[in-house]
């Protein structure tokens with residue numbers, strides 16, 4: 258089996274490779290093609306992978322290329338984990354928004370729209386190449402904003418493209434462990450869009466255990482989302498939101514906290530990762546060690562401002578160590594390749610499951626996966642509150658896609674103005690103008 262990783266020089270690629278090294282079953286991935294537009298990053302990450310593979314018998318063979326078609330030829334699976342505009346682009350996404358008084362974050366609010374505007378055209382181009390060169394391949398989309406990007410690729414790849422994120426399964430696992438339930442045996446009644454969903458039930462042994470979790474203050478304070486949102490608010494909601502909903506439910510506090518720090522998340526990662534790649538060029542023999550150190554720092558500071566707002570303390574060791582990101586991807590590949598039925602929360606077409614959304618809307622929802630791909634399963638319907646937020650943000654995603662694909666300035670403006678975290682049309686105008694001025698990929702939106 259051959260796996261192609263687009264964004265193969267990306268910092269989290271070694272996580273995926275580590276998971277592949279641990280997979281000893283028949284029909285496992287035997288060759289990995291790394292594609293990236295940046296040769297230096299590719300060389301650094303390939304050095305990390307070589308050191309990971311040292312001493313492992315039958316480790317997947319790794320090749321590197323900057324030629325997309327060459328990378329795609331013969332692929333059984335394609336992981337797309339690209340970052341258009343790099344971390345430099347991410348810092349502009351954040352800075353422009355914060356300077357105009359709204360949240361600047363990778364996927365939520367204005368920052369997510371700017372990121373979507375420059376990523377969607379590239380993702381569509383990739384989807385077209387996959388359809389032409391590797392039409393049989395399954396495409397696993399990690400690229401953020403993951404729901405929007407997956408929806409943009411579907412017209413070219415149909416249901417062979419599946420979006421993934423580790424946040425929902427991480428939430429499910431943490432909630433199950435807080436109840437003393439084995440996470441692999443539970444059913445998670447989770448639904449929403451990527452980075453905008455709720456866990457509304459957790460069934461184990463035929464019983465919904467979520468009410469018991471919501472009752473227990475001790476159990477709630479034992480995990481991240483319980484501490485972020487607080488027991489009282491979770492009881493009022495009757496559900497546990499995805500961690501990214503903290504930016505909505507505590508909008509003014511999280512905005513103030515993110516504005517108060519000198520360095521945005523993107524800026525921190527830009528400096529941290531630039532140092533890692535530069536250092537690895539100088540000391541390739543230390544690539545793995547440098548990568549491990551950098552990764553530990555990244556994990557421990559994830560969503561640090563939100564945790565400060567909620568006084569939620571340090572991150573849990575288990576969350577930093579647990580292989581959420583790479584395990585979701587590996588489980589999905591194995592279920593498809595081996596026709597081994599698995600239940601995973603994925604970004605797929607709604608197909609009538611959630612009544613408030615149309616069939617083609619990409620939603621994040623539990624799916625049954627086997628050799629035929631991922632099929633969403635029945636979950637409880639959205640409440641009016643959940644549906645209201647989801648439909649608003651789906652309209653934002655679709656306007657962003659329309660603007661990115663067709664170049665419509667009106668559609669781009671609507672995307673900013675309709676977002677629940679952007680409070681004025683005037684601000685939307687300013688955001689669009691400033692992003693267009695500062696991001697070369699958005700120069701077509703300049704007036």
Ligand code: G6P
Nearest residue numbers: 401422423424522526555559560
């Ligand atoms: C979570 C999110 C991802 C995001 C990642 C890293 O896993 O679900 O979408 O890419 O965190 O976030 P960071 O701020 O470290 O880049």
Ligand code: MN
Nearest residue numbers: 403422423424
């Ligand atoms: Mn995610």
